[in-house]
Amino acid sequence: MRSPLRLERRLSQPRSLRWLVPLISIGAALVLGSILMLLTGKNPITVFQRIVESGFGSKTALRGSLIAATPLAFTGMCAAITFRVGIINIGGEGQFFVGAIGASLVGLALGGQPTAFTIFAMIVMGMLFGGAYAALVGVLKARFHTNEIITSLMLNYLAGILLNYLIFNSTSYWRDPRSIGFPAGKPLEARAWWPKFELFGVQIPLGFLIAIVLGSLVLFLYRRTRFGFEVGVIADSPQAARYAGMNTRWKIIAVVTLSGAIAGIGGASDVGDFRHILDAKGLQLAGYGYTGIVVAALARFSPLAAVGVAVVIGGLTNAGYALQGPDFQSGLVGTLQGLLLFTAVAGEVLTRYRIRLRRTTTAS
C-alpha cells in the first residue's frame, strides 16, 4: 500500500509562498465548507454572500465584527506567543475567564473613581490574574515536565466551574444580589465602561487598540531582544540552549505567564468594553480561547498578524451571530473555522515540501 502522493523536501522557500499558501488554505476551506453545505442541503453561495454582508457589508456590520474580533485578538496572541516557541498553551480560554474575574472585581470596587484610573486598574488585575493562572501551567511544565496541553486544558474547565460558582451557586461579590430567579453578574457603573473611538464612522473598542499595541510589543520582544532570541534557541534546540548556559526553566515559565497575562487583559476588555458584568454563561458559550488557536494558526503564530486575522475570523463569528436561525445553524461558523484551521495546518506542508504524484507505472 504505497501512497500515491510523494513529498519532496524543498531546498529553498520561494517568497511568493508566504502569500500564496494562506490564500490557497482559505480557498480550500471555502471549497470543503461548500461541499459540506451542499451535502446538508444548503446553497453555499448564498450562505457565503450572507456571511460577507453581515460580517463586513456595512458600518454596523464592521462595528460588530470588531467587537467580535477584540477577544479573539487577545486569545490569538496568547496562543501564538507560546505555540511559536513549541509550548502548547491551550489554556487561553481559562486565562481569559480568570482575567475577567480579576478585572470585574476592581471594576466593581472602583466603579465611582475616575474612568482612566479604573481602566488602568482593570487592565493590571486582568493581567495579574490571567498571568498567575497561566504561570501554574508553566511551573508544572518547567519543574515537573508535566504535559502542558493537558494541564492547561483542565484549568480551562476549572475556570468555567469557578465562574459558575461565583455567579450561579454562591452569593459572591460578583453576583448581582437583585438577581434571584436568574442569577447574573453585578453590573459595572457606567463611569467604569471603557471608551470607544471612531475612525471613518466605525466605532473601535479600546481593547482592540490595546491588542494592536501589545502585538507590536510582543513582536519586538521576540525579534529584537536577547530574551526573544534565547527563547527561540530553547524552542529550536533545548540542548544547545543548555550548553550555552541559558536558564530554560525560567524562560518557559516567563513565556507561558506572558501569554496568560495577555489573555487576561482580553478578559478585562470583555468586562470593560462589552459586557460590563461578569457573564459566566456568555463567556463559556463563546469559546474565545479555542477560536484563538484557529486565529494563531492562520497568523502562522505571529502575534501581530494574529490581530489582523482576528478581524477576519471575528467577521465570520459576527455574521454567525447575526444570521443564526433555522436556516443558518449555530455550529456552521465553528465548523468553518475548524476547516480553516485544517487547511492552514495542511497548507504549511506546501512551504516545506513539493507534492508530487507518484507515477503508478514505475516499477520499484
Add this chain to the structure above:
Amino acid sequence: MNSNLLVIIAASAVFYGTPILFAALGELITERSGVLNLGVEGMMLIGAVTGVWASQHVPGTSWFVVLASIVIGATAGGLVAALHAFLVITLRTNQTVSGLAITIFAGGLGLSSYFANVWNVAAKPASHPIRVLDVAGLADTPIIGPILFHQTILTYFSWLLVVVCTIYLFHTRIGMQLRAVGESPQTADAMGINVVKYRYIHTIIGGILAGVGGVYYSLAIVPTWVDGMTKGAGWIAIALVIFGFWRPDLTLAGAYLFGAMQSLSLTLKARNVHINGDILDALPFVMTIVVLVAVSSGWAHKRIGAPAALGQPYEREER
C-alpha cells in the same frame, strides 16, 4: 445492602468510566503506533451525535437499532480519525496542532453541533437508548450484583476489549510490530514493516473506539443530545493513557477512578449529602492535574511505556 453508598459509587464508577475507557483504549492503540491524536473529544462528540441520529432514524427492533447506532457512531469516529491520519501521516503536519484542529472542527462549537441542528436530534430523546442489563439474573446479588452484573452491553464489551488489547499488544506478532513502529519507525521499516499502513490503521481504530465512547454518552448516560455533552472526557482519556503507562489494564483502573469522580456529584446529590456541587464537578479535573504531576515527576520521570517515536512524523526519504 445494595443501596450502600460505596456500592452505588462503585457501580456508577463502572457505568461512567466505560466511555472514558473506550476512548482511552483507542488513544492508547493510536499512540502505540507513534501517532498522537488530541482530537479524542471531537471524535467522541461526532460519535455521540451520529449515534443519536441513527437511534432516531434506523428502523427495526430495539436490539438492531442499538447495534446500528453503535456501528454508525464508531464509523463516524473512525472517519474523523482518518482525516487526522491523512494530515499527520501523509502530509506530516504537526500532530499536536492537527489534533487540536480535529477537536475544534468536530467539537462542541463545530460540526457536532451543526449536525445536531441540521438533523434536529435534540428535539426528542434517543428512541432506543442503551439500557443496563440484568446479567443472568444476578443484578440483585449483594455488593457485586450492581457493580458487575447491572451494566450495559458496552461495559462487557469494554472488558473483552481490554483483554484483547493486552494480548494483541504484548503477545502477538502484529502487536509487537506495532510497538516497533511506535518505538522506532526506521528500525521497523528496515524489518519490512509498512509503517504508513500500521499508523493509518491504528489511528483509525482509535477513532472508532472514541466514537463508541461518544455513543455511550448520547445513548446510555444522557439518552439525548446536548451540545458538548462529553464535557472534557476526551481530554481525560488522553491523560489516562499517560497515567496507565500505555497499558490497557492500568487504563481500565484509571477509567473507573475517573468514572467514580464524575458520578460522585450525581450520587451524593441524589442522597442529599450536602457538599458543594461545584467542588465535586471540579474533582476529575483537579485529580487529572495532580496525578499527571505525580506521574511526570519523580520515579516515573522516564515516562515508562511511552512510545519513543510518539508525535514524530516518519520520513522515509530522509534517511
